Amino acid sequence: MAATTVASTTQSEMTERKASIWDGGNEPLKASYGKLMMWFFLLSDAFTFSALLITYGLIRFSHTAYSEAVHGPFKFAQEYWPIPERVFDAIPFFHDIHAPLVFVGIMTFVLIASSVTMVLAVEAGHRNDRHDVEKWMLWTILGGATFLGCQAWEWTHFITGTEAGTTIRTLENGNWVTKTLFGANLVANQYGPPAFADLFFFITGFHGTHVLSGVVLNILIFYNTAVGVYERRGHYEMVEKVGLYWHFVDLVWVFVFTFFYLV
Amino acid sequence: MAHHPQHHASTGGIAKPQTQAIWKTFWILLGITALEFIIAFTMKSGPLRVAIFVGMTLVKAFYIVAEFMHLKGEVKFLIWSILIPLVFVIWLLIALIVEGGAIDQVR
Structure with a gap:
C-alpha cells in the first residue's frame, strides 16, 4: 500500500518491500469502530467478573469445607462453607418443598432463551427485516425482565430465610450468647459464614445490574427500530453491538451458575 | 463483518431467515445444562465432578462466544487479541486458590 504512494521509489526497491496490512489505509481487523470497542469493553468486564468469581474461590478455600465424616449430616452452620444446592432449594408457590x-x-433457561432471541434479532437485522427485529427484540426484553423478576424473588427468599432459622452460639461483648438467625444480610447469615452471603449479594447483584442495563439498552434498540432509525440508516449494526453485550451477560451467568451454584 | 446485509433491491423483498445454526447452538447449550443437572444429582461431589463441570462450562462458553457473538467469523488477529489477555485470569485463579488454601491452614 505505502509503496505505491512513494513516487521516487525505484522498481527494485518496490519489489523488495513487502506490503503489510498494518501500513494503513485499510481495516486490518475488518470490524467497525463500535464493534471493536464493544469487544474491548467486554474483555475488561470479563476481568471484573473473573476477579469476583476468583475472590469467591479464594474465600471459599480459606474456610473449612463441609465433610460428612467430620461434621455429621449437613445442616446450616457457621463453622463450614454451605453446600449451595442445600441453600438454593426453593421455588415460588411451593412452600417447604425441597x-x-x-x-x-x-x-x-430463561437467560439462554433470551440470548437465542437476541441472535435471531441480529440475524433479522442482517436481512434488513424490520418487523422481525422488532419481534425478536421484544422477546429478548421479556426474557431479561423475567430473569430480573426471578432474581428479585430469589434475593427476597435468601434475605428472609427459612421458617425455623439457624441457632448459633456467638461471642458478643465478651459473653457467649445463643441466638437464632433468619436469612442473610451483609453481616449475619443463617446458611453459613457471613462471607458466603456477601459474595452471593456481590456476584449475583453485579450480574443482575448488568442484566438491568442490558434490558435498558434493548428497550432503546427496540424503540429505534420501531421508529425506523436503522431502516433509514440502511443497516442494523446497533442491534449487533448491543447483542454482543447481551450475549456476554448470558456468558457470565453460565460461569456464575457453575461456580456459585453447582460446584 | 461476518455477514453482509442483503438489501431489498438485490434480493427482491426480504430474504428468508437463516436460523438453522442458531437453533442448533441453542439445543447444544440446553443439552449441556440438562446434563449438568443430572451430574449434580447423581454424582458425589469431588475433584472429578468439579473438573467435569468446569469442562462443560468452557464448552458452553465456546458456543456462546463463537456462534452467538460471531467471534468465529472475525479475523484471526481479533480473535487472539480477545483470547490471549484472558491468560491472566488463569494465573489469578491458580494463585488465589492456592492462597485460599494457605489461609485455611493458618486459621
Missing part, C-alpha cells in the same frame, strides 16, 4: 437448584435452572 427442590434443589430447580429455580436457578429455570433462570438459566
Whole structure:
C-alpha cells in the first residue's frame, strides 16, 4: 500500500518491500469502530467478573469445607462453607418443598432463551427485516425482565430465610450468647459464614445490574427500530453491538451458575 | 463483518431467515445444562465432578462466544487479541486458590 504512494521509489526497491496490512489505509481487523470497542469493553468486564468469581474461590478455600465424616449430616452452620444446592432449594408457590437448584435452572433457561432471541434479532437485522427485529427484540426484553423478576424473588427468599432459622452460639461483648438467625444480610447469615452471603449479594447483584442495563439498552434498540432509525440508516449494526453485550451477560451467568451454584 | 446485509433491491423483498445454526447452538447449550443437572444429582461431589463441570462450562462458553457473538467469523488477529489477555485470569485463579488454601491452614 505505502509503496505505491512513494513516487521516487525505484522498481527494485518496490519489489523488495513487502506490503503489510498494518501500513494503513485499510481495516486490518475488518470490524467497525463500535464493534471493536464493544469487544474491548467486554474483555475488561470479563476481568471484573473473573476477579469476583476468583475472590469467591479464594474465600471459599480459606474456610473449612463441609465433610460428612467430620461434621455429621449437613445442616446450616457457621463453622463450614454451605453446600449451595442445600441453600438454593426453593421455588415460588411451593412452600417447604425441597427442590434443589430447580429455580436457578429455570433462570438459566430463561437467560439462554433470551440470548437465542437476541441472535435471531441480529440475524433479522442482517436481512434488513424490520418487523422481525422488532419481534425478536421484544422477546429478548421479556426474557431479561423475567430473569430480573426471578432474581428479585430469589434475593427476597435468601434475605428472609427459612421458617425455623439457624441457632448459633456467638461471642458478643465478651459473653457467649445463643441466638437464632433468619436469612442473610451483609453481616449475619443463617446458611453459613457471613462471607458466603456477601459474595452471593456481590456476584449475583453485579450480574443482575448488568442484566438491568442490558434490558435498558434493548428497550432503546427496540424503540429505534420501531421508529425506523436503522431502516433509514440502511443497516442494523446497533442491534449487533448491543447483542454482543447481551450475549456476554448470558456468558457470565453460565460461569456464575457453575461456580456459585453447582460446584 | 461476518455477514453482509442483503438489501431489498438485490434480493427482491426480504430474504428468508437463516436460523438453522442458531437453533442448533441453542439445543447444544440446553443439552449441556440438562446434563449438568443430572451430574449434580447423581454424582458425589469431588475433584472429578468439579473438573467435569468446569469442562462443560468452557464448552458452553465456546458456543456462546463463537456462534452467538460471531467471534468465529472475525479475523484471526481479533480473535487472539480477545483470547490471549484472558491468560491472566488463569494465573489469578491458580494463585488465589492456592492462597485460599494457605489461609485455611493458618486459621
